[in-house]
Amino acid sequence: MTAGRDKTEAVIGNATVVLADRVIARGWVAIAQGRIVEVGEGAAPAGSEDMAGDLVMPGLVELHTDHLESHYLPRPKVLWNPVAAVVSYDGQLATSGITTVLDSLRVWREEGAPDADGQAGVLASAISTAREAGLLRADHYLHLRCEVPMPSVVDEARELVDRPDVRLMSLMDHTPGQRQFRDELKLRDYYRGKSGGLTDAELDVMFARRVAYQQAYAEPNLRAIVALAHARGVPLASHDDTTAENVQDALRDGVAVAEFPTTLEAARALRDAGIAILMGAPNVVRGGSHSGNIAAVDLARDGLLDILSSDYVPSSLLMGALQLPRHVPGIDLAAAVRTVTRRPAQAVGLDDRGEIAPGLRADLIRVHVAHDVPAVRGVWREGTRVA
Incomplete structure (x- = not known):
């Protein structure tokens, strides 16, 4: 575990993570004190919340x-x-x-x-x-x-x-x-x-x-x-x-x-x-x-x-x-x-805000898409689940 993740409060994993310049097909985002502390590719750390492959993007x-x-x-x-x-x-x-x-x-x-x-x-x-x-x-x-x-x-x-x-x-x-x-x-x-x-x-x-x-x-x-x-x-x-x-x-x-x-x-x-x-x-x-x-x-x-x-x-x-x-x-x-x-x-x-990157606000949304219609399954504002 990296030093940045030592203070992690939550990890969102098994997600299609939309970054500002690319998309991680299978990635994870670590959150602490309302901020994003780390973004990773591949398997998420133990105890992460499973997004089941859904999109995770900035709020x-x-x-x-x-x-x-x-x-x-x-x-x-x-x-x-x-x-x-x-x-x-x-x-x-x-x-x-x-x-x-x-x-x-x-x-x-x-x-x-x-x-x-x-x-x-x-x-x-x-x-x-x-x-x-x-x-x-x-x-x-x-x-x-x-x-x-x-x-x-x-x-x-x-x-x-x-x-x-x-x-x-x-x-x-x-x-x-x-x-x-x-x-x-x-x-x-x-x-x-x-x-x-x-x-x-x-x-x-x-x-x-x-x-x-x-x-x-x-x-x-x-x-x-x-x-x-x-x-x-x-x-x-x-x-x-x-x-x-x-x-x-x-x-x-x-x-x-x-x-x-x-x-x-x-x-x-x-x-x-x-x-x-x-x-x-x-x-x-x-x-x-x-x-x-x-x-x-x-x-x-x-x-x-x-x-x-x-x-x-x-x-x-x-x-x-x-x-x-x-x-x-x-x-x-x-x-x-x-x-x-x-x-x-x-x-x-x-x-x-407006980007998934370390140091920025953890304003995030989880989106599931079916029949070309997106459904918002989770919303975090400064790391706190609000919807």
Whole structure:
């Protein structure tokens, strides 16, 4: 037994271990004091927990999921207990293999569109309450999704930005005619489904108000939010980059991550600018974008995909990563897993996780795959079994 293993608390053995650059067909991982202390090949030390050949990989790292809000607002005009909503959501994340999550909270309010009001302050407080009570399985941080044309967005962002758990702020503009919604019909279809069927007359009023907000507030709000993020060292994300001009704006603002670029033109410009490209895992699983934008696998084939996000389906993160090698022969299993572990962790400065290597956090998951469907059979956060 090596000196490092003298202090071992647990060993996970007989596993297919996914490292950052390769896969060990039969390996083991030793854990002590919440950290990985050793990784080995072949037969595991006596007393190890038998993984029966299942995959063992780093816990998944999620940068953008707005799934929490559906637990808090499970039906139109129905608000759930916010702490209970956080606990329910957290359980779903953990059993999907996600051990670190940036909870994406919508930082804006809009008259006449209650479903767009993310209640960011309420949910941020509920996350803190659940964390302090020891109710959470995953490690939770905040991602503030700032809709820059909204009149109150800067004040709301200021109320939250000094929290120690804020790790990312994104710059969004869902005004009709902008970015993802250059085609206004896409936004109409979105709100017809999202809000239980707004009429065209109601949408006309909403869209006219949004265009007015964009013209009056977008530019000064953008400058203020960028300044807030830079002053506090919080990484910035752009959202729905569509044109080369959008990418130039992202480069000017010091953006680190580009979420969901909608065109190949934008993705190529982002790569040239050195900005990490994040796409939705549901896009991979479904074989394309639900809103008709560029497919994630097409970007991956061109070497233009860095990070996957579960977006609106937590279980898609693992499923999408495991499907990538099938869609893109140039991506092997280790590279696919990096898109949901090491790369997202590094993008927001979490350098202590996202990889199975000595000295890093023992955030690990056990995954069994059958009929192309992954099932998470075990989850460890800092060496403690949480699911």
